[in-house]
Amino acid sequence: MLITELKSKETLASLTAGKKVFVINCHGCKEVHFPEKEATEFQKELTEAGNVTGIMTKDYICNPENLKLRLEKHMDEIKAADVVLVCSCGIGVQTVSEYLDGKIVYAGCDTYPLPGFQGVTPQEYDCKQCGECYLNLTGGICPITACSKSLVNGQCGGSKNGKCEVDSNMECGWERIYRRLAQIGRLDVLKCPVQVRNYATDDEVSK
Secondary structure, three states: OEEEEEOOHHHHHHHHOOOOEEEEEEOOOOOOOOOHHHHHHHHHHHHHOOOEEEEEEEOOOOOHHHHHHHHHOOHHHHHOOOEEEEEOOHHHHHHHHHHOOOOEEEEOEEEEEOOOOOOOOOOOOOOOOOOOOOOOOOOOOOHHHHOOOOOOOOOOOOOEOOEOOOOOOOEOHHHHHHHHHHHOOOHHHHHOOOOOOOOHHHHHHHO
16 A cells, blocks of 8 residues: 655745646545645646646556556647646656656655555556655656666666666666656756655654
8 A cells, every 4th residue: 555645845846847737647546545635736826827738637547558548638738748747656657757758757746655455556667655756856767666776876887788787687777767868858867966865754654
């Protein structure tokens, strides 16, 4: 089980300031928790400011086949946007990023674990529910799950021909991240050191 918490208003404002935004909300795990009230309030502010090209609210955007069909109906609105803001767990953000590979995709939420059964995603993406989502710094590719060593400050240097030195069948997660950031013109974020995560927030939210 998991809980999603909307990122701070300051963080969301820094991601969307001066940009046209297409918003995607996922209610697939809503029975556990989705910050619907907070998300609605923020999205209302964006809409009133004239910064929203469209809003899509669906269930289980982690299903790539259904997501593709749903996004096709909104492609004009997505193309008109500078960024896509996804309010979901990390798996949903990664799924959208994979499909919209030429668009900047931001995570609007952080994801925390709760005791109990974990849902099954129909694909290879995973979310470790580590509380402080790094996807906005890594082009929508999770460094925790895409890297065998869960490195957050860049690759280890042990990859060979683009493959991980721990698992030769696995593509180096940080090479994927680099290519993705280059594709969307965001290589500048690699100059920003990743801050040490405050793990205390996991316990606070899970209580």
